[in-house]
Amino acid sequence: MKFQGSENYVATQDLMLAVNAAITLKRPLLVKGEPGTGKTMLAEEVAGALKLPLLQWHIKSTTKAQQGLYEYDAVSRLRDSQLGDERVKDIHNYIVKGVLWQAFTADEPVALLIDEIDKADIEFPNDLLRELDRMEFYCYETHEMIRAKHRPLVFITSNNEKELPDAFLRRCFFHYIKFPDAETMQRIVDVHFPSLKKELLAAAMKTFYDVRNLPGLKKKPSTSELLDWLKLLMAEDIPLEALQSADSKVSVPPLVGALLKNEQDTTLFEKLVFMNQRNR
DSSP states (O other): OOOOOBTTBOOOHHHHHHHHHHHHHTOOEEEEESTTSSHHHHHHHHHHHTTOOEEEEEOOTTOOHHHHHEEEOHHHHHHHHHTTOGGGGOGGGGEEEOHHHHHHHOSSOOEEEEEOGGGSOTTHHHHTHHHHHHSEEEETTTTEEEEOSSOOEEEEEEOSSSOOOHHHHHTSEEEEEOOOOHHHHHHHHHHHOTTOOHHHHHHHHHHHHHHHTOTTOSSOOOHHHHHHHHHHHHHTTOOGGGGOOTTOOOOOOTTGGGTOOSHHHHHHHHHHHHHHHHTO
């Protein structure tokens, strides 16, 4: 079982090596990188390429590790007992299976995405150490050990908002998705917009990297924002001349709101353009 990329996802050689290393080692693949660099999409594309069903667990600040295993709905059981419902005799009717339970008991191998793990409480990763390491957990309500029939291919993404515990990191294979260089970015754009004119793409790419390389930006535009911007340029039929200045001076690009997402960065960029124009 080897990942060799897909038609819809441009994977660099080192990223493919990381995926295949995690498969070989049978360890979760921890993927870090800037938001918008395709971490979540990686799990979707690998699952598709390897023909594995994908279970997704999107983490929020309020998510608890127990929710990934199971939850016992005691309130519903109490209500049903008051109504004389026969279902109360079997506690299994009130066990809500989480994604880890579903992945462990699946009849065929699956891929499991634990998305943005750094959003949760700092203890969240520690609470999953044993389950991800030994691929089993105990359900106290039903008095049964839930063991994985097949070890799932686990992807864990992080935006680096907080540090993860060393004990958790030790159990993962780690890969950092670097921001794509111009050549890789052009391949990514070609996948999404194969009919985009080369001249417009070249001008848009230059503008994008000029904006991204501005010193002092609070949030640099990402790959997904470049794709959104290109989609808008095509939809609005923006001419090539709007992206180019005759003397190659910095200018405010059309629809810049697709690239810069806060007033601090927009103001900074406008000041730079103003200063640039004054120095002409």
